[in-house]
Amino acid sequence: MRILVLSDTHIPERALKIPDEIITFLKRGVDLIVHAGDLTGESVLNTLKSFGKVVVVRGNMDYLPLPKQETFEVGNIKFGVYHGHGIYPRGDRKQLTEIAFEMGVDVLITGHTHSPDVYEGDVLILNPGSATGAWGGGGGSGIPSFMVLNVEGREITVDLYEIRDKLSLKRFKFEL
Numbered sequence: 742m743r744i745l746v747l748s749d750t751h752i753p754e755r756a757l758k759i760p761d762e763i764i765t766f767l768k769r770g771v772d773l774i775v776h777a778g779d780l781t782g783e784s785v786l787n788t789l790k791s792f793g794k795v796v797v798v799r800g801n802m803d804y805l806p807l808p809k810q811e812t813f814e815v816g817n818i819k820f821g822v823y824h825g826h827g828i829y830p831r832g833d834r835k836q837l838t839e840i841a842f843e844m845g846v847d848v849l850i851t852g853h854t855h856s857p858d859v860y861e862g863d864v865l866i867l868n869p870g871s872a873t874g875a876w877g878g879g880g881g882s883g884i885p886s887f888m889v890l891n892v893e894g895r896e897i898t899v900d901l902y903e904i905r906d907k908l909s910l911k912r913f914k915f916e917l
Contacts, residue, residue, distance in 0.1 A: 742815050743770075746888040748777035748824075748852030749871035749881075751802065752785050756873035759788060760885050762904050763872060767792040771889070773813075777852035777869065778803060778824030800852065801826035812846060815892045818917055821846035825853030825868070831879040832858060837866050847917050848897070855881025857888075857901055859913050867899060874904070 745766055750759060767774070767789075774789050778800025786805065789795045799807035801824065810823045821844040828836045832854040841849040841864040848865045855877035857870035870886035871877065885904040890897055899913040 742772045742890075742892045744773045744775055744815070744890040744892065745771040746775045746777070746850055746867065746869045746890060747872035748869050749779045749800070749855050749875060749877065750776070750781070750785050750873050751779055751871070751875040752782045752873065754781050754802070755875035759785065759872060760904055762885075762902070762908055763887055766887075766889060773815075775820075775822055775850055777822055777850050778807075778826075779852060780805070796822055798822045798824050800824040810844060812844060817895060818848060818892060818897070819846045820848045820850060822850045825851040828853070832856070832868065834860050834862060834866060838863055841866070853877070854879060855883075857882070857886045857903070859899055859901060859911075861915055865897070865915055865917065869901070870903075 774795045776797040778798045779802045781802050796811050812821050851868050855871040858868040860866040869888040872887050874883050874885035889900040895917045897915045901911045903909045
């Protein structure tokens with residue numbers, strides 16, 4: 742299964758649109774789209790839904806009627822999605838791991854920091870960063886980024902893309 746993961750688009754307040762590079766991936770086809778919150782505009786949700794099934798949670802800047810957290814399963818792997826606001830310092834891996842345990846998940850997809858992060862501890866924590874590179878209250882990389890997950894059995898390949906002058910890729914593989 743191929744999953745496109747993004748977060749913190751902040752459209753239209755801090756960015757104009759989903760980057761073309763992400764739209765290209767969506768047009769190629771994915772099995773699931775996951776947005777970890779702070780879409781801010783309903784147009785973002787509608788655009789994503791036009792490409793397929795979407796799992797989305799509410800971020801601290803969202804005023805859409807979205808759930809605070811969601812879970813889904815791919816094969817024998819249980820995923821959780823949680824924006825990450827209320828975690829101080831932002832992106833604290835220990836607190837995120839505790840939330841993952843509370844949710845009963847193997848993988849936690851989170852956002853809020855606007856900087857990508859891949860962490861394998863007691864659970865796998867994935868933060869795609871800000872899809873638009875929008876500024877965040879706690880900083881952030883300022884570089885648009887997103888992830889594509891390929892899940893086969895209990896193996897997950899995480900492709901972390903950053904949109905610079907060209908698309909850069911960092912690949913991680915995990916056996917859960």
